[in-house]
Amino acid sequence: MLPYFRSVAIVGKYMDDSALQNMRDDLTHLVQYLQSQELHVCVEEQTARFIRHEGFELASLENIGHKADLVVVMGGDGTMLSVARALRDSNVCLIGINRGRLGFLTDLQTDNMLGELEKILQGEYQLESRMLLQSAVSRAQSQLWQSVAMNDVVIKSAFRLIELEVHVDGKFVSRQRADGLILATPTGTTAYGLSAGGPIMHPDLHAISIVPISPHTLSYRPITVPADSVIEVIIVNAADAQISFDGQGQHALSEGDHIRIARGEQEIQLLHPKTYCYFDMLRNKLNWG
Template sequence: MTPRFRHVALIGKYQAQDGARASGGAPPDQVLDGIGRFLRAQGCAVSIQKCALDGCDDAGYRQLTLEEIGRECDLVLVVGGDGTMLGIGRLLAPYGVPLIGINRGRLGFITDIPLDGYPETLAPMLNGEYEEEQRSLMLAQVMRDGQLVFEALAMNDVVVNRGATSGMVELRVSVGRHFVANQRADGLIIASSTGSTAYAMSAGGPILHPAVSGRVMVPIAPHTLSNRPILLPDDEEITIELVAGRDASANFDMQSLATLAHGDRIIVQRSGLSVRFLHPKGWSYFDTLRKKLHWNEGGS
């Protein structure tokens, strides 16, 4: 059977080879080569991310930049954890290429296919049997004296944090044209539905179903106990101004960092870009929550 996806890009963390051997697992290059061989057996052309894997030319894989992958490939397989998927998803979002995640991390909320037994799951997906969903991205900008000094996309969250050794920060928060409050806390999280199961959840925020078009604003250890998480529509612009606090910073998916000065404004808005995820047929978000959060364990 001719696969629905003809040209597949394979992306993973190749540099962790020594650690994988020490833990008793197969070296990442062997894992990825095994997946590449499987894809070829299904009739797919396989490329890998450029300069990612030593010896890849000997295996006959084309090396492509991420930009070339976005333009030329019709499917991307990401082998790793959610952090790897977050980074790749942001970079490939402008191209609209769908992503499938094979989980080599610990949680796997968005890399949901286990490494063990992946051929049985992937084979029907390559032939068009899958569920598709789209996760929206946030655009965050740091403004200083009216000038843009930093800009980043985020799929999970935008986090304003206090310094490692300093006290609380004071943040002036507005939503749209409306002032919300001056908040004193260790920080503030603006999370998408995708990021609602990450840092926001550990800080006491709610879980948002991916179909919910909203963001959750979660204070981190607030000084005022009545300062609670709030669900906001994702078409509203959120502005966070640093009023007081030393060594504060803004994190974007915990992968990009901006150092903040007093008076800096972090503006968070819907980016207009989204990431396409493909899941096995019959996939359910609630199955993922039940498995990853260990619901029902110990019950009768």
């Protein structure tokens, strides 16, 4: 049975005041419309500072997923990624209004967002689960940190080649010199992995793409493994290597560091309009003929 929405939360591009200022009118119209539908409306506290209206509940990003049945994210793919990671434990449905550039994850446009939301609130939508990656970095057998990613985990050097060793499920795959390595979910294969020559994977697939960045040996090509694989990357030789998660937060790596990447326990619930088609989206965003 499809979820029924009684409470809707709104999150804008909460880390960017200038972006929130530019979307002030759209955010205000969105709140007014949802309240006119007799829905409980909750707004992320940073976003709320730019709304010219009253009568809604305030909540932190960490808590907002537990107060709503649906979270509407206004921004670009970066905003959607950060909100999805923050709300992953709540299992709340997310839908995006595109105020960014390409917008692979944000389906609605501001010029028709209220009409599309009306259909969605009446049950005319598609629900889709997207997998996450769980990563842990260890040094000298002590875990330094762990994080999740919806798009990709990227290991790279800014200025020189690094040497990496890759293992899948305890089996040695390769030792390579390259600018870095991308480990991408199907969602992330239209991001950095695509620019590096990796495959596009349909989001219904359960798989992880391993994509080298400018490998020194040109025969080293991307490889896709099952989603339940455990991937281990060992930093063999690197002077300035870093790891990032969805491109949002970097950490320095050292020689001998071990990075473990596996499928995350949670999944992200994305909501699309009833007319959404993944191939139409690719064709429009990537300018295919």
